Amino acid sequence: MDFGAAHVTQMALGAWQAQVLYTLTELGIFELLAEKPLPAQEVARRSGTHPLAAEGLLNAGVALKLLAKDGEEYADTDLALRLLCEESPESLARWVRVMGRWSRPWNDLAEVVRTGQPAEGREARLWQDPRYVADFVLGMHEYARRIADEVAEHVDLPAGARVTDVGGGAGTYAIALCRRHPDVTVRILELASVVPLAESTVAEAGLADRIAVAPGDYLADPFGAGVSAVLLSNVLHQESREAGESIVARAHRALRAGGKVVVNGYFLDETRTRPSFTTLHNLSAFTLWGGGRSYTVGEAARLLQDAGFTEPVVHQVAQGASTVLVAQKGADGQPSADRGE
Numbered sequence: 001m002d003f004g005a006a007h008v009t010q011m012a013l014g015a016w017q018a019q020v021l022y023t024l025t026e027l028g029i030f031e032l033l034a035e036k037p038l039p040a041q042e043v044a045r046r047s048g049t050h051p052l053a054a055e056g057l058l059n060a061g062v063a064l065k066l067l068a069k070d071g072e073e074y075a076d077t078d079l080a081l082r083l084l085c086e087e088s089p090e091s092l093a094r095w096v097r098v099m100g101r102w103s104r105p106w107n108d109l110a111e112v113v114r115t116g117q118p119a120e121g122r123e124a125r126l127w128q129d130p131r132y133v134a135d136f137v138l139g140m141h142e143y144a145r146r147i148a149d150e151v152a153e154h155v156d157l158p159a160g161a162r163v164t165d166v167g168g169g170a171g172t173y174a175i176a177l178c179r180r181h182p183d184v185t186v187r188i189l190e191l192a193s194v195v196p197l198a199e200s201t202v203a204e205a206g207l208a209d210r211i212a213v214a215p216g217d218y219l220a221d222p223f224g225a226g227v228s229a230v231l232l233s234n235v236l237h238q239e240s241r242e243a244g245e246s247i248v249a250r251a252h253r254a255l256r257a258g259g260k261v262v263v264n265g266y267f268l269d270e271t272r273t274r275p276s277f278t279t280l281h282n283l284s285a286f287t288l289w290g291g292g293r294s295y296t297v298g299e300a301a302r303l304l305q306d307a308g309f310t311e312p313v314v315h316q317v318a319q320g321a322s323t324v325l326v327a328q329k330g331a332d333g334q335p336s337a338d339r340g341e
């Protein structure tokens with residue numbers, strides 16, 4: 001097959017491979033086989049699945065190097081044990097389950113593009129399922145903990161700093177900031193359904209005395225008063241530009257003079273066609289969240305400067321996997337003069 005045909009067929013069939021990964025994860029087969037190798041019949045019995053279909057799934061898992069087959073028995077490969085079993089410290093299992101749930105709204109992409117509307121009904125239903133909420137928040141934690149320490153390295157804070165982490169999820173970045181700065185305290189602002197999840201991650205990290213988790217709505221609530229830094233990590237892309245302006249304005253209001261806003265996330269370059277992952281992340285935001293879409297670094301910088309922040313310093317993190325923008329509230333605490341405020 002020529003290169004072009006191979007490229008097209010590979011892309012067209014990529015979703016099949018992803019479905020095998022999602023389904024093995026969703027059915028708990030990696031966890032099952034982590035206990036001991038089993039024949040297909042026994043996997044089907046224990047997972048409550050159809051024997052012949054389960055065998056087909058297991059064989060596809062072997063072909064994808066997620067499982068191994070020895071005689072009649074199937075086992076997890078080292079890769080699956082390391083990355084696809086929830087108890088592993090390197091687990092991405094919950095994150096993969098979330099990608100599996102998102103594959104349904106993604107399937108509506110043609111309709112999303114036709115109408116310009118997110119696959120709203122489905123997404124709203126996702127948030128009504130507590131297992132999804134737990135997988136979403138802890139799945140983002142599984143993903144983010146790989147880069148959080150490197151992000152924290154770009155956030156210099158004064159002694160005794162107080163930080164607000166807006167939409168802080170499971171507390172991944174709050175934990176990384178506290179580890180880097182031994183005397184910093186963080187207040188995470190999160191949806192009420194997420195608060196207990198964040199509290200348990202924070203307690204597991206032994207930081208319950210320095211990280212508080214408060215229920216709130218980042219679309220409306222204040223972010224504190226006189227704080228040293230406001231963290232907006234992977235939040236702006238899931239909201240409309242108007243909501244983004246409101247969030248950034250409230251960050252400015254919450255900060256003391258000289259305080260910092262730290263924006264962490266995935267950004268498009270000025271062509272909007274790179275990097276490849278962010279072009280997909282942009283579509284994902286559009287599909288999943290009403291009004292959501294990715295910013296270019298330039299657009300995010302303007303958003304911050306329009307709210308009265310200094311021009312942000314931009315850091316690439318984890319070989320460009322994430323970008324951190326750090327901007328300051330002017331020392332006089334006033335919004336920039338050119339807005340006439």
Ligand SMILES: Nc1ncnc2c1ncn2[C@@H]1O[C@H](CSCC[C@H]([NH3+])C(=O)O)[C@@H](O)[C@H]1O
Binds near residue numbers: 137140167173191232
């Ligand atoms: N209206 C809202 N108010 C507060 N938090 C919200 C709201 N809408 C979404 N969120 C939270 O925003 C987070 C976005 S995911 C980002 C999590 C974390 N800051 C990280 O970078 O990994 C999720 O944890 C949501 O629960």
